[in-house]
Amino acid sequence: MVQKFKSILKEKHHFSWYIGIAVFFLVIIVTLFLILSASKQIDYSWQWYRVPARFFTNEVIKSDTRGEIDSITIEGTTAVIEVKTEDGIETFRVPENELLLKRGDFVAPGTILAESKKLKPGILLQGLGLTLMISLYSSVFGIIIGLFGGLARISKNPGLKWLSTIYVEIIRGSPLLVQILIWYFVIGTLVNDNLSMMGMSKIPPVGWGIISLSIFAGAYVTEIIRGGIESIPKGQMEAARSSGMSYLQAMVHIILPQAFRISMPALTGQFISLIKDSSLLGIISLRELTKASREIVSSTMMTFEFFLILAALYLVITFPLSMFVKHLEQKAKIK
Amino acid sequence: MIKAEHLYKTFHTPHDVHALVDVSAEIKAGEVVVVIGPSGSGKSTFLRSLNCLEEIDSGHIEIDGIEVRHKRTNINKIREEVGMVFQSFNLYPHKTVLQNVTIAQEKVRKRSKKEAEKIGLALLEKVGIADKVNAYPENLSGGQMQRVAIARSLAMNPKIMLFDEPTSALDPEMIGEVLEVMKTLAKEGMTMVVVTHEMGFAREVADRVIFMDFGKIVEVGTPEHFFTNPTHERTKLFLSQIL
Ligand SMILES: Nc1ncnc2c1ncn2[C@@H]1O[C@H](COP(=O)(O)OP(=O)(O)OP(=O)(O)O)[C@@H](O)[C@H]1O
Ligand SMILES: [Mg+2]
Numbered sequence: 079m080v081q082k083f084k085s086i087l088k089e090k091h092h093f094s095w096y097i098g099i100a101v102f103f104l105v106i107i108v109t110l111f112l113i114l115s116a117s118k119q120i121d122y123s124w125q126w127y128r129v130p131a132r133f134f135t136n137e138v139i140k141s142d143t144r145g146e147i148d149s150i151t152i153e154g155t156t157a158v159i160e161v162k163t164e165d166g167i168e169t170f171r172v173p174e175n176e177l178l179l180k181r182g183d184f185v186a187p188g189t190i191l192a193e194s195k196k197l198k199p200g201i202l203l204q205g206l207g208l209t210l211m212i213s214l215y216s217s218v219f220g221i222i223i224g225l226f227g228g229l230a231r232i233s234k235n236p237g238l239k240w241l242s243t244i245y246v247e248i249i250r251g252s253p254l255l256v257q258i259l260i261w262y263f264v265i266g267t268l269v270n271d272n273l274s275m276m277g278m279s280k281i282p283p284v285g286w287g288i289i290s291l292s293i294f295a296g297a298y299v300t301e302i303i304r305g306g307i308e309s310i311p312k313g314q315m316e317a318a319r320s321s322g323m324s325y326l327q328a329m330v331h332i333i334l335p336q337a338f339r340i341s342m343p344a345l346t347g348q349f350i351s352l353i354k355d356s357s358l359l360g361i362i363s364l365r366e367l368t369k370a371s372r373e374i375v376s377s378t379m380m381t382f383e384f385f386l387i388l389a390a391l392y393l394v395i396t397f398p399l400s401m402f403v404k405h406l407e408q409k410a411k412i413k
Numbered sequence: 414m415i416k417a418e419h420l421y422k423t424f425h426t427p428h429d430v431h432a433l434v435d436v437s438a439e440i441k442a443g444e445v446v447v448v449i450g451p452s453g454s455g456k457s458t459f460l461r462s463l464n465c466l467e468e469i470d471s472g473h474i475e476i477d478g479i480e481v482r483h484k485r486t487n488i489n490k491i492r493e494e495v496g497m498v499f500q501s502f503n504l505y506p507h508k509t510v511l512q513n514v515t516i517a518q519e520k521v522r523k524r525s526k527k528e529a530e531k532i533g534l535a536l537l538e539k540v541g542i543a544d545k546v547n548a549y550p551e552n553l554s555g556g557q558m559q560r561v562a563i564a565r566s567l568a569m570n571p572k573i574m575l576f577d578e579p580t581s582a583l584d585p586e587m588i589g590e591v592l593e594v595m596k597t598l599a600k601e602g603m604t605m606v607v608v609t610h611e612m613g614f615a616r617e618v619a620d621r622v623i624f625m626d627f628g629k630i631v632e633v634g635t636p637e638h639f640f641t642n643p644t645h646e647r648t649k650l651f652l653s654q655i656l
Binding site: 311313314316317318319320321322323324327331332335336339 | 565
C-alpha cells in the first residue's frame with residue numbers, strides 16, 4: 079500500500095494529473111469551509127472538547143437524595159456515607175479511595191459522591207460494541223442459514239426449493255425496518271408471552287435484534303451461496319460423484335470450499351451491509367451506535383459533532399472491510 | 414464385466430433428441446473397447462449411463478454382476494469400481510495434485526491419510542507427475558492435468574475405467590503422453606471403455622471398436638475389420654472423413 083503510494087508519487091505525470099489532484103483537495107477544502115462558515119452563520123457552537131467523555135468516562139456514584147452528610151465510616155476498602163435527609167438517614171457505600179466528599183457536605187440528587195480513577199467505555203463505545211456484537215452474531219447465523227438456504231435452493235426436492243424461494247422473496251421484498259418491527263412486536267410478543275406463561279425467561283430485545291438481522295442476512299447469503307455453487311463447473315460434481323462420493327461428500331469436500339472462496343467478496347460485502355443495517359435496531363430500543371448517538375445528541379445538543387462522529391465510526395469499521403473485498407477481487411482477477 | 418441391454422435415452426430440452434436408441438453391448442473383463450462416431454451420436458451419453466452420471470429411460474445395465482438401476486443398488490458402491498476420465502480433466506482446483514488423488518481414497522475407500530498418500534504417490538510416479546505432487550492444478554499443462562486425473566481414478570482401484578475423449582482438449586504435442594499412460598493401463602489388463610477420435614490408439618490397443626451414429630450402435634468389430642473393410646456405408650463415410 080505505502081509502496082504503491084510512493085511509486086505513484088515518484089512517477090512523472092501529465093499536467094492534467096496534477097490538475098486532478100488539485101481539484102480533489104480543492105473540493106474537500108471548500109466543502110469543509112462551507113460547513114464551517116454555514117455553522118457560524120447560525121451561531122452553532124462546536125464543542126469538540128466534550129466529545130471524549132462519550133468515548134471514555136470515569137465511573138461515578140451519584141446521590142439520589144438531598145441532605146447533609148452525617149458521618150463517613152471506613153470499613154476496609156468501602157466508605158459508608160450516611161446522609162441525613164428530611165425523612166431520616168440514607169446510606170451509600172462507595173469505594174473508599176474514590177470518595178470525593180467529607181462530613182458536613184451537602185448533597186442533592188445528582189451530586190457526585192465518588193469518582194473512579196479508572197476509565198470505562200462511555201455510551202458511544204458501548205453502542206459501538208453492541209453494533210459490532212450484533213453484526214458479528216448475525217453474520218455467523220446468516221451464513222449458517224444461507225448455507226442451508228443455498229443448498230435448498232438448488233435441491234431437486236420441490237418442497238425445499240419452494241420453501242427457500244419463498245423465504246428469499248419475502249425477506250428481500252420487504253423493508254428491514256418493517257421486519258424488525260414484526261420480529262419484535264408481533265412474533266416477539268407471541269413468543270415471549272408464551273414463554274413466560276410456561277415459566278421460562280423471555281428473549282431480550284438484543285436477541286430479537288440478532289434474530290431479525292440473521293434472518294435478513296440469511297436470505298441474501300442464500301442467494302450468494304446459490305450463485306457460488308452454480309458458478310462451479312458441472313464437471314466438478316461429476317468427477318466427485320463418479321469417484322464414489324455421495325452428494326453430501328461431494329458438496330462438503332469439493333463444491334462448497336470452491337463456492338465459498340468465490341463468494342468471499344460478496345459475503346464480506348454482506349457483512350458490511352449488516353453493520354450499516356444494524357443502525358435500524360434503535361427502533362426496538364437497542365442502544366447500538368446510532369441510538370446511542372441520538373441519545374447523546376438529545377442530552378447535549380451537540381447535534382453536528384455527534385452525528386458526524388457517528389458516520390465516521392461506521393466508516394472506520396466498514397472501510398477496512400471494503401478494502402479487504404477489493405483485495406479479494408484483485409486476487410481473483412489475477413488468477 | 415459390463416452388460417448393457419436395450420438402453421434408451423431421450424433428451425427433451427431444448428427439443429427431443431434420441432441420444433440412445435436400443436443400445437446393447439457386452440464388455441468382458443480385461444477388454445479394451447473403443448467407441449467412435451460423429452459428434453452428437455450418443456457416445457458420451459452411453460459412457461455416462463454406465464456409471465449413472467446420465468439416467469437412462471429404459472434398459473438394463475449390469476456391472477460386475479450387479480444390476481445398476483435396481484432400486485436397492487447403492488450407486489456409490491458401483492462408482493467406486495468404475496473410474497471415469499473426462500475430456501475437461503475436472504481436477505479439483507482448490508486441492509493440490511496429491512490431495513486430488515487422495516481425497517476419494519480417504520472419504521470413500523476410508524483409507525488412512527498415510528496409506529492414501531502412499532498409494533497416490535506411487536500412481537503419480539507411474540503417470541510421470543511425481544515432481545508436481547504439491548502443485549495446484551492451475552500450474553500444470555493439459556497433458557499433466559489429464560495424467561493426474563487418470564491417477565486420481567486409478568487410486569480407487571477400479572475394475573473398469575471409462576474415458577470420454579481424454580485427449581480432445583489437449584494440444585497435439587501432449588496427446589502422446591496421455592495415450593502412453595492409457596496403453597500401459599491396457600497392457601496391465603484394465604477393462605477400459607474409451608470414447609476417442611484417436612484412430613491410432615484404437616487400431617493399436619482396442620480389442621473391439623463400436624461405431625455409433627444417431628444414438629444407435631451401427632457396427633461392432635475388431636480394429637482390423639474396421640480399418641480394412643467396414644460393412645456399413647455410414648461407417649465407411651465416417652472413417653474416410655476422420656482418417
Ligand atoms: N444434458 C443434455 N441435454 C440435452 N441434450 C443433450 C444433453 N446431453 C447430450 N445431449 C444431446 O444428446 C445427443 C448425444 O450427445 P452425446 O454427448 O452423447 O454425443 P457424443 O457422441 O458424445 O458427441 P461429441 O462427440 O460431440 O461429444 C446430442 O445431440 C446432444 O446434443
Ligand atoms: Mg461426447
